Amino acid sequence: MARDKTILKALAGETQATPPIWMMRQAGRYLPEYRATRAEAGDFLSLCYNPDLATEVTLQPIRRYGFDAAILFADILLVPQALGADLWFVTGEGPRLSTVTTQADFDKLGPAADIHETLNPIYQTVRNLSGALPSETTLIGFAGAPWTVATYMVAGRGTPDQGPAHALKDENRPVFEALMDRITEATILYLSAQIDAGAEVVKVFDSWAGSLKGKDFEDFAVAPAKRIISALKEKHPGTPIIAFPREAGDGYIGFHAKTGADCVAVDDSVTPEWAAANVQKDGCVQGNLASRHMVTGGEDLVRETRKVVEGFKNGPHIFNLGHGITPDADPDNVQLMIDTIRGG
């Protein structure tokens, strides 16, 4: 039954001889079949909001590689859009959004309860997938963490140091906190609806958690994760949750216990040995091969893949990259990584 799925076993705390595998951004531009479906959709956002095509691109890496998990094809920036922000993608550059830096900007956002109108096609993709996936494959839903989503909503784009969001936090705390609250409420409703539609696990991506230091990390990475996880556990006690406070460093220590996450995903700025001793001792860990190996391949890939498997072999582990696979990756290197893990 469902609990026989290798990802769910790892999330329940089981140590397995061969770790289950999936990859962040496994459906993406490094795959020719993804590029073809994206061209058919016209652009990235049209692909996200087309349940048939989003289902197709989610399934592509499962067909090609037999990963143990499929991750819903969508984006963390659909939540700001559902709250009323303008969102568009500039080819070769990345996302652009209308900005929230004043009380008047904040007042233009809609209530969290209204997000479903925009996000209904995403729930349809989840329903399609839960009927279409092989029985051994786990379906993972996701959302961005409030801080990471706020960094894009405040700056209107990706930023190297999240400067505009830090400035709002330090200079207009009431608006910053109101924005964090609104995103948190929307995220709980969004993830809960994904679980109702058939997501078996959900992951919260805090890609920019590493720029929060000291008390800021506790207030704006730990506390919102705890609030989201508590609310979801109350409504869906059986659904495991993966938290990814990327580049948290020492902040990874105790993150399971502080937030209630079933699994903490770690990036490749920490070694498997360090993460096993300091994080895996508290529960399942996901990670953490550097994604550049999917570009460079060869002996280095094989050696580093074995190091990750070896480093985490004494506890519950889900094999993944330290961050998303990049568009310049070679699909054959992904196969080499999988063969190395499954074949020894």
Ligand code: CP3
């Ligand atoms: O992992 C998956 O395969 C599931 C789908 C997924 C996407 N984005 C698809 C996507 C997931 C889980 C995300 C999460 C996401 N989106 C994050 C958090 C994880 C991380 O990578 O740190 C962030 C910060 C975003 C915001 C975002 N979306 C940016 C900054 C960009 C542009 C950068 C880029 O690679 O072009 C996107 C676009 C995006 N999201 C693409 C994909 C496949 C590329 C779009 C395309 O096809 O052109």
